[in-house]
Amino acid sequence: MKLGVSLSSAAHVALLAWGLVTFSAPAPLQVADVEALPIDIVPIEELTKAVQGDRKAALSDKPAPTPTQRPDRNEPAEHIGEAEKDLKSEPEAKPADMPVETAKAEAPPPSPIPTPTPQVEPDVQPAPEDAPAPTTELASVNDAAVPVTEQPAAEETPSADESEQFASLENVAVVPTKRPEPPKPKSAETKERKKQEKPATTKSASSADKKESVTDEIASLLNKQEPASSGAKRSSEQASLGTRKASTGEKLSTSEMDALKAQLATCWSIPAGAAGADELTASVDFELDASAQLVGKPRVSKTSGNAAFDGSAVRAIQKCNQQGFNLPSGKYDAWAQITVNFDPRDMF
Amino acid sequence: MTGIEIFAVSAALAQGVEQGALEAAGDVSLLGLFWQAGFIVKLVMLGLLCCSIWSWAIIFDKIFLFARTRRQLDRFEEVFWSGRSLEELYRSLSDKTPTGMGALFVSAMREWKKSFERNAASPIGLQARIEKVMDVSLARELDRLERRLGFLASVGSVAVYVGLFGTVVGIMTSFQAIAGSKSTNLAVVAPGIAEALLATAIGLLAAIPALVAYNKLSNDVAKIAGRLEGFADEFAAILSRQIDERTGRAS
Numbered sequence: 001m002k003l004g005v006s007l008s009s010a011a012h013v014a015l016l017a018w019g020l021v022t023f024s025a026p027a028p029l030q031v032a033d034v035e036a037l038p039i040d041i042v043p044i045e046e047l048t049k050a051v052q053g054d055r056k057a058a059l060s061d062k063p064a065p066t067p068t069q070r071p072d073r074n075e076p077a078e079h080i081g082e083a084e085k086d087l088k089s090e091p092e093a094k095p096a097d098m099p100v101e102t103a104k105a106e107a108p109p110p111s112p113i114p115t116p117t118p119q120v121e122p123d124v125q126p127a128p129e130d131a132p133a134p135t136t137e138l139a140s141v142n143d144a145a146v147p148v149t150e151q152p153a154a155e156e157t158p159s160a161d162e163s164e165q166f167a168s169l170e171n172v173a174v175v176p177t178k179r180p181e182p183p184k185p186k187s188a189e190t191k192e193r194k195k196q197e198k199p200a201t202t203k204s205a206s207s208a209d210k211k212e213s214v215t216d217e218i219a220s221l222l223n224k225q226e227p228a229s230s231g232a233k234r235s236s237e238q239a240s241l242g243t244r245k246a247s248t249g250e251k252l253s254t255s256e257m258d259a260l261k262a263q264l265a266t267c268w269s270i271p272a273g274a275a276g277a278d279e280l281t282a283s284v285d286f287e288l289d290a291s292a293q294l295v296g297k298p299r300v301s302k303t304s305g306n307a308a309f310d311g312s313a314v315r316a317i318q319k320c321n322q323q324g325f326n327l328p329s330g331k332y333d334a335w336a337q338i339t340v341n342f343d344p345r346d347m348f
Numbered sequence: 349m350t351g352i353e354i355f356a357v358s359a360a361l362a363q364g365v366e367q368g369a370l371e372a373a374g375d376v377s378l379l380g381l382f383w384q385a386g387f388i389v390k391l392v393m394l395g396l397l398c399c400s401i402w403s404w405a406i407i408f409d410k411i412f413l414f415a416r417t418r419r420q421l422d423r424f425e426e427v428f429w430s431g432r433s434l435e436e437l438y439r440s441l442s443d444k445t446p447t448g449m450g451a452l453f454v455s456a457m458r459e460w461k462k463s464f465e466r467n468a469a470s471p472i473g474l475q476a477r478i479e480k481v482m483d484v485s486l487a488r489e490l491d492r493l494e495r496r497l498g499f500l501a502s503v504g505s506v507a508v509y510v511g512l513f514g515t516v517v518g519i520m521t522s523f524q525a526i527a528g529s530k531s532t533n534l535a536v537v538a539p540g541i542a543e544a545l546l547a548t549a550i551g552l553l554a555a556i557p558a559l560v561a562y563n564k565l566s567n568d569v570a571k572i573a574g575r576l577e578g579f580a581d582e583f584a585a586i587l588s589r590q591i592d593e594r595t596g597r598a599s
Contacts, residue, residue: 004409005401012401016378023378 043253252334256327263326264340265347268316271308280304281343282313290332294321301339313342381543386521392514392547396507400554403503406496407561414568417448417493421575424449448489448572449579455485456583460590471595475588482580489576493569497562504559511551518544 252260270277283302287295298317300310317340327335382393427437428449438457441450459481463474522540529536 001405001409003412004407005405007408008401008404011404012397019378 267319278344280309282310284313285339292325385543389514389518396550399503403558410565420448451485455481471591500558500562507551507555511548514547515544
């Protein structure tokens with residue numbers, strides 16, 4: 001036994017000594033200095049986002065001229081000339097203003113009688129020729145101011161016969177009706193119109209000439225096209241490859257769509273016992289407002305052929321709507337209108 | 349050999365420490381690791397080292413013993429079957445303390461002689477007595493051969509767990525140190541783990557040879573026991589024949 005113990009001890013001492021020598025200074029692991037690489041996670045839509053441009057143009061660094069915003073308009077075609085705000089005047093009334101313009105100096109007096117004159121108008125349609133009369137004579141104005149009845153107004157017209165030039169303007173018959181406006185003609189008038197009108201008044205233009213100008217006016221009023229143009233087309237820069245319409249690139253990402261589907265799956269109870277229910281699929285369109293609330297009723301765009309199944313899909317959307325949809329609030333454009341495929345194999 | 353490989357593994361783990369951190373973390377040499385270890389881990393390591401030393405001592409001892417025993421058996425068998433008279437053989441063996449087959453032979457012959465000296469040689473009783481005596485001396489011989497093999501078995505099965513215990517305790521303390529220093533830097537973690545793994549390494553170092561040796565040695569014991577039993581049966585048969593011859597002659 002002694003021999004064994006001594007042999008064993010010797011072997012262990014030798015082993016330990018060897019271990020001390022071998023493991024006393026382990027060579028340090030040489031770790032290469034690896035620089036950390038910054039990584040950005042870029043959603044794929046950002047790359048696939050199409051820009052507005054020319055479909056045949058070459059791809060350039062600068063995607064395309066930036067489309068400018070269309071200017072806001074207050075109300076379509078109601079502007080008068082350069083006026084920023086539209087005036088309450090009706091378009092039909094505008095031709096009537098012209099003669100008022102012509103009567104510049106004499107015009108102011110008639111203002112006191114706004115009410116009576118309109119009343120005259122419906123009754124005496126042929127009378128228009130006479131209408132200008134009050135504008136010409138101060139005296140008649142005074143007369144008109146005193147008697148408010150219809151009769152005196154009618155009588156006045158004959159008295160104003162002297163102004164033969166205006167008699168020819170049958171079309172301008174409406175003039176008296178809009179008398180109230182003339183007091184502040186300058187604000188409402190445009191230079192343009194003044195130019196048009198001036199010749200008419202000075203020359204005492206022929207009726208035919210006048211007619212034409214009036215129809216032009218009406219045509220221009222009817223033509224409601226805004227002078228504003230889209231900025232992109234005006235840009236002098238070379239268009240780049242892109243689509244005809246600029247896309248916002250706002251699409252629900254796959255994960256967001258999956259999240260929505262998962263939510264719908266929790267709301268969805270497939271009608272029990274429907275034959276081959278797991279084979280059926282239905283597409284349902286629905287619209288959401290900005291607060292992610294359902295607008296209207298979801299519409300089955302592709303029916304499964306099983307009414308109960310379609311109904312369950314619609315109910316799933318309505319049920320989830322009560323819980324509130326899980327949608328990224330910043331991407332309203334992307335989920336304003338959603339089409340969801342209800343496929344049991346896909347959603348469960 | 350395997351133990352050394354495991355040393356190498358733990359050393360490789362220690363190598364994972366960067367040079368700069370090495371200085372801060374301290375010595376990762378074998379001795380350094382041992383001194384850094386906590387009290388329990390140190391105790392485990394020392395205990396396992398002692399176990400290893402003792403089990404190797406037993407292994408060497410048994411290997412020599414078995415080799416010697418086999419040699420003796422061979423020699424005895426040679427002598428026994430050489431045709432020498434049993435009396436002569438008995439006389440030559442009885443003055444020294446024989447082992448192995450010699451011990452069986454001597455015990456059987458002693459019983460034979462005693463029986464005839466005292467005239468108590470009833471054929472059946474004598475034979476039974478001789479067999480009994482030989483069984484006893486066989487058991488004694490086997491006991492001598494198998495002594496301390498149990499320790500090897502224990503070390504083989506338990507040393508791994510003891511080493512693991514040391515490792516777990518060491519890692520626990522090193523994690524407590526991490527929690528204290530609030531740093532998860534590898535330089536903070538690695539020395540503690542390396543030192544803790546040293547305990548497992550030593551445990552395995554002790555257990556593996558012990559287990560292998562136990563299996564081999566117990567196999568050897570079984571072989572030697574087989575030879576001894578075979579001899580005992582043969583010798584019992586010879587003596588039984590002798591008894592029958594003598595009683596037949598006497599009657």
